Amino acid sequence: MRRGEETRSRILEVAEAAVLAKGFGGTSIDELIAETGITKSGFFYHFRDKNELAKALLQRYIENDERIYDDIFGRARELMDDPLQAFLLGLKLLSELLSDLPNGHPGCLVAAFCYYERLFDHEIQMINRDAALAWRRRFSLMFEEIMAIYAPRLPLDADQLADMLSSVLEGGIVLSKALREPNSLANQILIFRSFVKLLFSSD
Template sequence: MASRGQETKELILANTEALVLERGFAGTSIDEILKLTGLTKGAFFYHFKSKAALARALVERYWQQDYAMLEEFSRRADELSEDPLQSMLIFLKLFEEFIEGLEEPPAGCVFASYVYEFYQFDDGIKQFIADGFKQWGKMYQQRIEKIAAKYPPKIAIDAGELAETLMCIIEGGFILSKSLCDTSLTARTVRQFRRHLQLVFEP
């Protein structure tokens, strides 16, 4: 069970994330966070010594939650099939179903929001974001390499570039789905990537 302090910290982070995805980090003030959470400045600064400390905690929280979700999809996919191609297709299908189950388009990606405002952040946060993207890419690349080892591709491919393509599809899908108010857009683009893998690798 979370302590009261942990609950307060999570309240601040959850509400700050919503504000950042809506108006950016620079456009989010501590006063707005306090108004949204109903907390005092004393309560806020007890948990975060500065807005910079909040920025770091927010990006770490986003990474932990997002990577945990992808690891869960990966675990479930591997349980359902030991075949590397089928496991990857299931993994992508699970992600599609998650997106399609949302009532509203994804609010966006905290990493992307920070990248748009890189001038706001120190080198530590910039490196954390870069390392996070690399870790996501590594997960996808390792899966694609296992597929290629078992199923010779019908066209020349680069596992790293395919992994980058998938990340671009997901990140770009978030932007477009929010702009066009289309909840299923990201799922559709991931579905096209899944079909591309089938065309490239299926015997």
């Protein structure tokens, strides 16, 4: 019972790193069991097939991702009375968190799975879609709170701004990987942050 869960999560941990580095199609089960120290039968005891591994991997990643955002923006909201200041602090904290990763962001599974879509079943595609919609909802709520107080200098709605933040995050990950400049992502977040500041400035 307890031991089973531990083995399962060890497989997922090894698999996540491998998938982010080599893609899902480039990650073999044989390789995962070798690194985890179990047998093939053991692997298939935990996951019916590779698709089920993908599903578990994605769900685990999304849960962790949400927890990180809850922590960062929750803490920022507690520290600041003003929603704009809280959001700006949250972005700052996020960029600092990413700067502290020595090898940069390891990659986003949602993005990795976007480029593998046709080989996954419909359920995984929906989990991926829900994750992107959750980002939109999360950030959109923050922008709505800000807009209740501050008038933006551009006629943008909260959803558009939320999607822009998601885009900058996802694109920043891709770009920092392609450029081999781990700090590029944290930098992009700060630039977006100063844009938000400008957008809601009364000057």
